[in-house]
Amino acid sequence: MEFTMSKILPFYILSFLIVVSSSIEASDPSSSTTTSPSSAAAIISRFQQYLQINTAQPTPQYYEAIDFLLSQAKLLSLESQTIEFVPGKPLLLLKWPGSNPNLPAILLYSHTDVVPSEHNKWIHHPFSAHIDDNGNIYARGSQDMKCVGMQYLEAVRGLKASGYQPLRSIYLTFAPDEEIGGHDGAEKFAESEVFEKLNVGVVLDEGLASPDENYRAFYAERTPWWLIIKATGAPGHGAKLYDNTAMENLLKSIESIRRFRASQFDMIKAGLKVDGEVVSVNMAFLKAGTPSPTGFVMNLQPSEAEAGFDIRVPPTTDSESLEKRIAEEWAPASRNMTFRFKQKGSANDKFGNRMITKTDSSNPWWALLEDAIRNAGGKLGKPEIFPASTDARYFRRQGLPAIGFSPMANTPILLHDHNEFLNQDEYLKGIEIYESIIKAYASYMENIGENRESKDEL
Ligand SMILES: *[C@@H]1O[C@H](CO)[C@@H](O)[C@H](O)[C@H]1NC(C)=O
Ligand SMILES: [Zn+2]
Numbered sequence: 252m253e254f255t256m257s258k259i260l261p262f263y264i265l266s267f268l269i270v271v272s273s274s275i276e277a278s279d280p281s282s283s284t285t286t287s288p289s290s291a292a293a294i295i296s297r298f299q300q301y302l303q304i305n306t307a308q309p310t311p312q313y314y315e316a317i318d319f320l321l322s323q324a325k326l327l328s329l330e331s332q333t334i335e336f337v338p339g340k341p342l343l344l345l346k347w348p349g350s351n352p353n354l355p356a357i358l359l360y361s362h363t364d365v366v367p368s369e370h371n372k373w374i375h376h377p378f379s380a381h382i383d384d385n386g387n388i389y390a391r392g393s394q395d396m397k398c399v400g401m402q403y404l405e406a407v408r409g410l411k412a413s414g415y416q417p418l419r420s421i422y423l424t425f426a427p428d429e430e431i432g433g434h435d436g437a438e439k440f441a442e443s444e445v446f447e448k449l450n451v452g453v454v455l456d457e458g459l460a461s462p463d464e465n466y467r468a469f470y471a472e473r474t475p476w477w478l479i480i481k482a483t484g485a486p487g488h489g490a491k492l493y494d495n496t497a498m499e500n501l502l503k504s505i506e507s508i509r510r511f512r513a514s515q516f517d518m519i520k521a522g523l524k525v526d527g528e529v530v531s532v533n534m535a536f537l538k539a540g541t542p543s544p545t546g547f548v549m550n551l552q553p554s555e556a557e558a559g560f561d562i563r564v565p566p567t568t569d570s571e572s573l574e575k576r577i578a579e580e581w582a583p584a585s586r587n588m589t590f591r592f593k594q595k596g597s598a599n600d601k602f603g604n605r606m607i608t609k610t611d612s613s614n615p616w617w618a619l620l621e622d623a624i625r626n627a628g629g630k631l632g633k634p635e636i637f638p639a640s641t642d643a644r645y646f647r648r649q650g651l652p653a654i655g656f657s658p659m660a661n662t663p664i665l666l667h668d669h670n671e672f673l674n675q676d677e678y679l680k681g682i683e684i685y686e687s688i689i690k691a692y693a694s695y696m697e698n699i700g701e702n703r704e705s706k707d708e709l
């Protein structure tokens with residue numbers, strides 16, 4: 252996808268607000284009542300307000316969400332900027348300036364949109380943010396990922412209230428369109444001059460809920476390869492047995508692909524690997540046959556047959572050998588087959604390195620994250636590869652370390668599912684975790700994550 256600054260510059264809506272901090276207390280209605288803004292009730296109520304804004308694709312109410320977030324940013328005296336790389340798709344950028352602006356900054360990333368939901372299949376309406384007797388908050392976006400966006404803001408509130416002053420600048424981004432690929436949101440943002448000027452050193456983005464007590468953190472993600480294979484063959488009478496029909500040729504490929512799929516799935520079933528570590532292959536469509544007014548012509552063997560597959564490739568996979576397998580076993584020219592990719596992401600960043608955020612001592616952000624979570628009383632499982640796609644890839648593509656993390660332990664994985672919920676105690680615990688992480692990151696002295704030089708060399 253091509254991207255030029257000249258194309259997007261006219262669409263910028265620049266509204267840099269610097270809000271005077273003396274107005275905070277006076278303008279917050281809850282501070283005059285018995286409920287202080289930092290009480291659990293007030294925190295949960297703000298989360299509910301964000302959840303109640305219908306930002307479901309394909310018609311997300313982005314401006315309502317941005318207005319709400321801006322009102323929160325004002326109360327926290329954060330600098331703010333709303334950018335529209337594409338008209339109608341606002342991205343909100345907030346800043347808490349650090350005392351040493353020369354050090355690379357921290358980016359706390361989240362997206363504002365959510366996936367659609369089938370309202371009548373939910374026990375509580377997906378935009379009601381209803382809290383049941385167990386403290387479970389039901390809403391589309393409660394896990395993916397309005398929780399994280401609001402937790403960042405609440406953690407900032409807590410740190411500010413404690414008198415903390417960051418050394419590094421902290422940016423919060425609320426971006427559009429992640430659920431439809433992020434092309435008009437994170438992708439354009441990560442490639443923009445605005446982003447380059449932020450001098451970001453590390454990015455935090457979303458992770459997944461964890462059914463057990465360990466939080467999950469993700470250092471890479473699988474790349475989608477959307478493969479379409481096509482077979483051709485001589486047409487003929489449906490009663491005749493002959494070799495090399497399009498259907499037969501395609502079925503041989505499907506059998507081969509199914510064996511490969513089973514070999515990958517078996518490794519998961521045997522406990523040798525987890526989702527993100529294998530190549531997944533699922534058939535998305537099967538297209539063949541000669542249409543008739545009542546369905547399909549039954550006594551004719553068609554001359555063409557096609558199938559589409561959603562393949563997800565871990566960054567650790569040897570992609571050349573996988574491509575060879577496709578060309579030689581799944582769609583061999585010798586069987587009159589062709590293939591094409593509807594989409595094929597790269598596993599490399601713009602410097603030609605694998606898009607894998609290091610989890611060893613070469614990446615201090617990883618160790619800082621582990622320590623910060625532990626210090627806040629949380630447990631972290633083994634680092635994982637995210638099984639699907641997130642906007643983190645656009646930042647990794649810029650050569651930046653990006654960690655996927657959503658602090659939701661003891662929580663069923665319900666993103667994109669009916670009855671998505673998050674327990675309020677888990678949500679509150681997550682805020683403490685973020686306070687610990689943000690403090691550790693924004694206080695870190697070493698001049699790491701400096702990417703200016705490498706960019707200038709380009
Ligand atoms: C491939 O197509 C050619 C031309 O139609 C045909 O002669 C040949 O038998 C086909 N081979 C296979 C393996 O389908
Ligand atoms: Zn998400």
